[in-house]
Amino acid sequence: MAPKPQRRLRLRTRLPLYLLGLLGGLQLIVPDKIWAALLVGMAATLGVAYLWARQMRDRVRISRSSRGQWVVAGDLLEEDWLLQNHSILPVLWAVVRDHSDIPGYAIDRVATAAGEGRYTWRTQGTCTQRGVFTLGPCTASLGDPFGLFEVTHDYPDTRTLLVYPRVMKLPEFDLPQGHTSGRARRSRRATPETLLASHVRGYLPGDSLHLIHWPKSAQQGQLMVKQFDLEPAGPLWLVLDLDAAVQAGQDQESTLEYGVILAASLAAKHLYAGRAVGLIAYGQETCLLPPQSGSAHLWRILPPLAHAAASPEWPLARVLAQVAPDIGRGRTLLVITPA
Structure with a gap:
């Protein structure tokens, strides 16, 4: 079961609270409509900002998914992301930061979503290095229209990604065949279909047509057939x-x-x-x-x-x-x- 995300809401600065206190003091000491209007406006702004930020904290979800548990070095890693907004208020911005340790995989994003809407995107990166890496965790930073509150979502869920080394096509070269055990030799049928081809030779009457090596035949200008070792290659x-x-x-x-x-x-x-x-x-x-x-x-x-x-x-x-x-x-x- 994936761990639950941690959601936090904090006031970016205490300055609005100091201003409220100052305006309240001025209204008590020197009553005036200006101080009253400023006090009401500041309190209303702070209240709206707080309610908006609470919606961003409690009603927004971010998820990610990827295909497979492994890739090969040089392959493209793709992830699908979803920002789901269950609030009637829009997500004006969500700065999504990924903390995966895959070299060169930088996928930070700024996303938005309408009220009760959703936003999807896909990230891509090339896995340049083999090894065992971790996808995640990630964090998202949101806020209110006035920038008074900061909302942080921490998603601690991680997934291990195994990056296999690349497999290259090698030139042809011969290795010693080695030996199999006597029991292994007796248990194998010495038919050409089950053994390894060691070389080719010219076609002779009576040779099976399915043993013809067509690329070599085209190269030599005559029919060439595969020759097989009677001894299977050892480990x-x-x-x-x-x-x-x-x-x-x-x-x-x-x-x-x-x-x-x-x-x-x-x-x-x-x-x-x-x-x-x-x-x-x-x-x-x-x-x-x-x-x-x-x-x-x-x-x-x-x-x-x-x-x-x-x-x-x-x-x-x-x-x-x-x-x-x-x-x-x-x-x-x-x-x-x-x-």
């Missing part, structure tokens, strides 16, 4: 070096950010190719994610990469010694390090 372990001592650069132009993007991109590339991928990332938080296959596993790899932060506690040599028993033999280990 691939990605090791991201988060040792603070070897990192360089700042913010988005740092080796840390490049390493995170490369790890995410490699994971996506090999998972979509059907290979099992695991992740080792020891920094301010430790992550040892066993290899699994399937595109759904990418969404298990991306969250720890979004949290990844460098730490001096885990130099690469210590990490490799720590995880060696969990990796096993015959596995492909790909280390991403600026060292």
Whole structure:
């Protein structure tokens, strides 16, 4: 359940009260119609301003909503806002200030609404940095037409937003296949449809037509067919070096950010190719994610990469010694390090 907003009303300055006292004293000491008129006018103005401000405090609501709980770095974050005025008096101004900690997400706004009306708007911002951020809280400042009272609405409700690292398209390159266990080899059927293509060759009579590699055929000017390994590729372990001592650069132009993007991109590339991928990332938080296959596993790899932060506690040599028993033999280990 969202916490209730806090609403406050205060007099901006005590000057009107001092003027009322002064005019009242003058009317008692030196009675005159001028003092009486000024006294009545000042009291009426103060009363109207107070009643207006109370309506702004008690009868105005502001809400926000966004789509989804996560985005990818570089994506557009959108929020829909609503100012609902349940008073017969108009909202002459409402200064809405957002206190989210997302870098570059500045969405402050001045809104108005007619009596018993509503005002909607949409804010947008680009999520330039991966990580875990907070949407909210926000505050709204309102007032009366005379500027005598200030009304403040504090909305403490917050929501966590996870910004995943970007996944880039990588050039083609070969990695060692590694080995699967004997049981895994026996459990898989050695059919071309279930294995990874390793290279192409010229078409020979009897080759299945659905194995033709059409882009290569067009490039070579003759029919080319895919060749498959008889041994399925073993698991691939990605090791991201988060040792603070070897990192360089700042913010988005740092080796840390490049390493995170490369790890995410490699994971996506090999998972979509059907290979099992695991992740080792020891920094301010430790992550040892066993290899699994399937595109759904990418969404298990991306969250720890979004949290990844460098730490001096885990130099690469210590990490490799720590995880060696969990990796096993015959596995492909790909280390991403600026060292």
